[in-house]
Amino acid sequence: MSQPTSDQLQIFLDIATEAAMTAGAILQTYWGKLDGVEEKGRPGDLVTVADKEAEAAIVKVLGRHLPHHAILAEESGQRGDQKSEYLWAIDPLDGTTNYAHQYPIAATSVGLLVNGIPQVGVIYNPFHNELFRAAKGLGATCNRRPIQVSGTSNLHQSLLVTGFAYDRHQTPDNNYAEFCHLTHLTQGVRRSGSASLDLASVAYGRLDGYWERGISPWDITAGVVLVQEAGGTVTAYDGSPLVLKSGRILATNGQIHNQLSQELLQTPPLSSWT
Ligand code: IPD
Ligand code: CA
Ligand code: CA
Numbered sequence: 001m002s003q004p005t006s007d008q009l010q011i012f013l014d015i016a017t018e019a020a021m022t023a024g025a026i027l028q029t030y031w032g033k034l035d036g037v038e039e040k041g042r043p044g045d046l047v048t049v050a051d052k053e054a055e056a057a058i059v060k061v062l063g064r065h066l067p068h069h070a071i072l073a074e075e076s077g078q079r080g081d082q083k084s085e086y087l088w089a090i091d092p093l094d095g096t097t098n099y100a101h102q103y104p105i106a107a108t109s110v111g112l113l114v115n116g117i118p119q120v121g122v123i124y125n126p127f128h129n130e131l132f133r134a135a136k137g138l139g140a141t142c143n144r145r146p147i148q149v150s151g152t153s154n155l156h157q158s159l160l161v162t163g164f165a166y167d168r169h170q171t172p173d174n175n176y177a178e179f180c181h182l183t184h185l186t187q188g189v190r191r192s193g194s195a196s197l198d199l200a201s202v203a204y205g206r207l208d209g210y211w212e213r214g215i216s217p218w219d220i221t222a223g224v225v226l227v228q229e230a231g232g233t234v235t236a237y238d239g240s241p242l243v244l245k246s247g248r249i250l251a252t253n254g255q256i257h258n259q260l261s262q263e264l265l266q267t268p269p270l271s272s273w274t
Contacts, residue, residue: 002085009120009135012066016088016110016122016222017133019061023054023092023108024126027099031127037100042166046096051075054092054108062088069112074218087113089221094123095194104128109196111221116244121222123196132200132226140203140229149232149253150205155263158208158256161190161198165214165247175213177270185263199223202251203230209252209260211237217244224251233257237264 004012030050037046055075062071070080070087088110093099095106104127112120123132132147134140140147152158160182168174183189190207192198195215201207203226224234224242233254234242239261242249252260 004114004119006137009138012112012120013122013133013135013138015062015065016112016120017124017131018065019058019090020108020110020122020124021131022057022061023110024124026050026054026057027093027106027108028126031099032102034100043169044097045166046100047075048093048096048100050099051093051096055090058090058092058108058110062090072217074216085115087116089113089217091196091216091218094196094219095192098193103193105192105194105197107194107196107200109218109222111218111223111225113217113221113244118221118224118228118244121225123200123222123226125197125200130200132203132222134203134222134226134229136225136229138229140226142200142204147204148230149202149227150208151255152208152253153255155186155256155259158186158260159188159190159206160186160209160211160260161192161201161207162210163191163193163195163198163212163215165212167214173213178211178264178267180270180273181267182260182263195219196223199227199251202232202253203227205230205253209250209256211248211250211260211264213248215247215249220244220249224249227251235261237261 070084091109099106107125110122119136198210234251
C-alpha cells in the first residue's frame with residue numbers, strides 16, 4: 001500500500017477538474033431542454049440524459065489519463081480493476097431533482113479514494129460557476145482561492161443542512177425526527193437537494209454542519225476531502241471514523257461537532273412534535 005506523493009495528488013486533482021468541467025458543460029447543454037425524466041425505481045429517484053452523458057464523459061476522461069484506476073459511478077456502477085488501490089467515486093449530476101425542475105443547485109462530483117480513504121475531490125456547479133477543489137495535504141479552494149470552515153462555536157448560532165434519501169417513504173429511519181429536533185435548536189436547517197454542494201458549503205464556511213443518512217460514496221467522497229482540507233471534521237454520527245458504506249455522515253466546522261453529534265444521538269421521536 002503506497003500513499004501518493006503531493007505531485008501525484010496534484011496530477012489527480014487536475015484530471016478530476018478536467019472531468020468535472022467536461023461533465024458540467026454537458027449539464028449546461030441540457031439545462032431546460034430535457035425531453036423526458038425517468039424514475040430509477042424508488043419514488044422520486046430520477047435520471048436524465050444529462051446524468052448519463054455527463055457520466056460517460058467523466059469515465060472517458062478518467063479512462064484516458066488513468067486506465068488502471070477503478071471507477072464507481074452512480075449510473076453505470078463499477079468498472080476497472082477492483083483490486084486497484086485507486087477508486088474514483090463519481091456522481092455526474094448531484095441534485096438531479098433540482099436540475100429536472102431547473103432549480104440551479106446541482107453539481108458534478110468527482111472524488112478519489114486511495115485504499116478506501118478520500119484523498120481528492122472536485123465539485124463543480126456550472127450554474128453558479130463555482131469550482132471546488134481539494135486534495136489531501138494541498139488545501140481546499142473555490143475558484144482557485146483558499147477556503148476554510150466557519151468559526152461558529154455554538155450549535156444554537158449555527159446554520160445546518162441535511163437531506164432525505166429516496167427510501168424515506170419506506171423507513172421510519174428517514175431523518176424527519178432529526179430535522180425537526182435540529183431545526184428547533186439552531187438558526188435553521190436547510191435542504192439543498194445536493195449532498196456534494198452541502199459539503200462544499202460547509203468547507204466554504206457558508207454553513208456550519210451537515211449530516212445525512214442513506215447517502216452513497218459517490219455523493220460524498222469529493223466533499224469529505226473538501227471539508228477536511230478546509231479545516232473541518234468528518235465522522236460517523238457518534239464521532240467515530242467515517243465508514244463510507246454505512247451511508248451516515250456528520251461533517252462540521254469541527255467546533256460544533258461534538259454538540260451536533262450528541263443531539264443526533266439523542267433525537268426524540270417524531271411523535272414529540274405532534
Ligand atoms: C441526492 C442528493 C440529495 C440527497 C440524496 C442524494 P442525486 O443525489 O445529493 O441532496 O439528499 O440522498 O441521493 O440523486 O441528486 O444524485
Ligand atoms: Ca447524488
Ligand atoms: Ca446523481
